[in-house]
Structure formats: C-alpha cells, structure tokens
Amino acid sequence: MTSDNPKIRIENATKVFTVLEREDTETGRRKKGKVVKSTLTALKNVNMTVMPREVVLVIGPSGSGKSTLLRCINRLEDLTSGSISIDDTCVTDPKVDIRLVREEAGMVFQSFNLFLHLSTLDNVALAPIVVKKIEKRKARSMAKKLLARVGLEDKVESYPSQLSGGQQQRVAIARALAMNPKVMLFDEPTSALDPEMIKEVLDVMLSLAEEGMTMLVVSHEMGFAKAAANRVIFMDEGEIVEEGPPKELFESPETKRAKRFLEHIL
C-alpha cells in the first residue's frame, strides 16, 4: 500500500436514526397521543481508511449499514457522532461547505436517478454549468467527451427513458465524473440491472479503477471484486466484521457471520 495520507478517513462513525411512532412498544398497541421514540442504529463505531487509488468493496446483508456509510460520506445523511474526512477536509464538520464536499465525492446510485427531463448530454453538463459556472459550450464538449468515454457518444441527444438500464447507469457515472471528483462512491450500481447489462457498467468501473480513481463500492459483484478491488470489507449490523484482500476474504473468511453470508451469495 502507498505510504501517503489516506484519501478517506472514517473515525468512530455512528449513525442513529430516530423514528417517531405513535405506539406503545411494550404492548404493541396504539396509544392515543403518546409518541414513542424508537431508534435504529445503522452504523456502530465504524473505523476505516481508503488510500489514494485504492478500490474498496463493501459487502454485507441488507440493512447492514453499507449504503448509510456511503451516504454519510457525501452528507446525504449526517453522522450522529464520529468524523469523516476526505483528503484533509473534515466533511462532517458543520462549518464546512457541504456543497464543496459533494463536489469532491461523486456518487452513483442503485436506481441511476438520471434527470428525466434532460437529455443525456444535459444530464452530464448541468452540474458543471450550474455549480462550477463553466461556460455552456465548454461544459457540453466536456460532457461529450465523458459520454464517449463510457461508450455512449451516439446517445448524446437521447433521453433517459430511451436508454437501457446499463446505458443509464453509464450516463450516471459520466455525470458524476463531470464534477472531477477525488473519490467515487458507488451504491449498488448493478443491483437494478439485467445480467447482460451488468458487464457494460462493470467495464466502465474497471477502466476507472485502472486509471487510478479512488473508489468505494457497495456491491456483491464477485467478478469485479476479484478483478479490481484491493480490499473487501464485510459489514453486518452497522459494524465492520471483517476485512481483507478479496481472495482471502471470499475463500477463507475468518468469522462465522462472513462465512454464512458468503455461502448465500457465492
């Protein structure tokens, strides 16, 4: 591993969701007017670092806090306690400008979330124009290049509804890259795709990894893990249970929980 400072540093990250319910938890019966606070701990004291140019895969059963972890890094959710820094900026510091944080961490969602009313080109060019105030023509030509990079130069004028899932996700990756992020966060990028489309998205992600992008990927794609991941982290119930190189973790997991989980997905 490289010896320079970590790209992402997560320290004692804890996230507790508070759910307000009009229900008595003991009897399970509805009580009028009495609001019961119930809490759900999504992250428990998570400590981890991601080095520059490193590709880290996060796996774990649903509800284990993987997505919450990603969403806390670019502040779509706020941590309850602990801290996260990208490079040397503490992103969880309330004084820091959230927008700058989000420019530095590109995010790709499971459900693509392309802007449905905009063409592919405008989807990619919008944020540079609006946020970075880049001249329209310049932003558009840059967007064209990015779309070519993900193999969609012929879909520039298309709208999201005219694209397949795989193509939409590639546009989403191009859109995130347009802001020139320092790290890329992928939240189950292939979970909503048909098997044949998964490959085209993974190929784009692989080429990104080869170019040296720092990536944190929530995914269960073993092929991608073996080809590109430097490290795999297994999470369960908000905690990091086990981590290690992909080969070791997949083939000889140390903990029971990881073993049981891997039996299910392999």
Next chain:
Amino acid sequence: MPRERIPTSDATLIPQKGEREIFSAWKIAFFGAIAILIFLVVYKPDPYKDIILFLPDGILKTFQVTVLSIMLAMVIGILAGLGRVSRIRFINRAATVYVEVIRGIPLLVQIFYIYYALGRIVRIPDITSAIIAMAVCYGAYLGEIVRAGIQSIPKGQMEAALALGLSRGKAMQYIILPQTLKVVLPPIGNEFIALLKDSSLVSILAVSDLLRRGREFAAHTFEYFETYTVVALIYLILTLFFSWLVGLMEVRLNRDVR
C-alpha cells in the same frame, strides 16, 4: 419506460385516437350546444340574434378576468406550493395556514370581502378586486396541486442533484420544478376551466362579464328564458372547448419522453 396513461383530469371523457366513437358524451354536448345555438339564431332571429350580438363584449371580459386571474393565481400557487414543502418551519406554516383559510371560505364571500370590506380601507376598482379575489382563492387550490406535483417527483432526483453539489434551491429550479410543471399542467388546465365558470360570480361586482351582459339584456327586454339559454350554451361551449384542449395537452405530455 413506457408509462400507462394516468387520468388526471376530466379530460378522460374526451375521445382519444383509437377510441373514436361517433356519439361520445363530449361530442353530443359540444356539437349539440353549437347546433342548438345556430338553430335558434336561424330559426328565431328575434330575439336570439340580438342576444348573440349583445354578448361578445361580455365573453371578452370573462376571458380577461379568467386569464389575468389564472396568471396571478399561478404565481401565488407556485409560491404556496413551494412554501408547503419548505423545510423552514415559519414559511411552511404560513403557506399551510393560507391554504387552509382560503379553502374554507366560499369564493363569493371572498369577493365580497375584498371589494366591500377591504374597500372601506383602500378603494380598489371592481375588476381589479375581482381578479385579486379569484387569484387569491385559486392560488390556494393551485398551491395544493403544485405541492402534490413536487412530492410526486421521486426522491432520488433531489438526492442526485444534491450529490452533484447543487444547493436545494438550485435543485428545485433546475431539476424538480421543470418536472413538476409537466405533471401539474393538466390539473392546472382543469382549474382554469373551473375558474372560467366561477368568473361568473364577479358579475355581482358590476363587472360586465358574460353573465352580467346577459342580465343587462334581459332586464331591458324581459326575455329571461331566451337570454339565459344563450348564456348557458355559450358557457358550455367555452368550457367544453377548453377541456378538449386540456385533453390534448394531457395526451401530448403522456406521449412525451419521460
């Protein structure tokens, strides 16, 4: 993704391509009204021809009041809708109180209130106060439509915009509102039709709209039956025509890339 056509307005009563019935309800009503009107004028020019010639000024006034009111109501409605989804508590409450209060008072009372009650403090010309009253009232209804429209946009759109570094305001402006507009256009068209009908209420403020002109004519000639028949037919033709337009709009928006 191909979407099923979602009926959001009365326009579903209007025949679409592929379901061309010769005698649909809309066609019977619309062409029937026109036919009756023509028949009356041709068959019995006295008094129907005089009535027809007397009314166009009123139609124009009705249009003027309706169009100006709906434009002002749109501005109020968008502000109220944004207020209703605002995260700032004060703005949210203010918008909600406005909507609740206005929806709970009859339009006619509001028109009286603005013209007569407030008229004691500031003198507002009759047509202006009519437009204000209608806009304030319909602003509340449109506000609820805009709110529903905003909330119908999937959450992921806002999240994606935020993740790219847009502020909430910019995300609203560039991502949420343009998509909302598409969703709310047909229901707003419906409100336009409702407002067209309700604009007849302003005739009590001596605004010489279609109904008022009819009343003036009838008061002179005592031909109440004939006059109000024509007035009703004209309102019917107007509203049916506009609901046809709303139907076209809805079909086009649903066919559109989304």
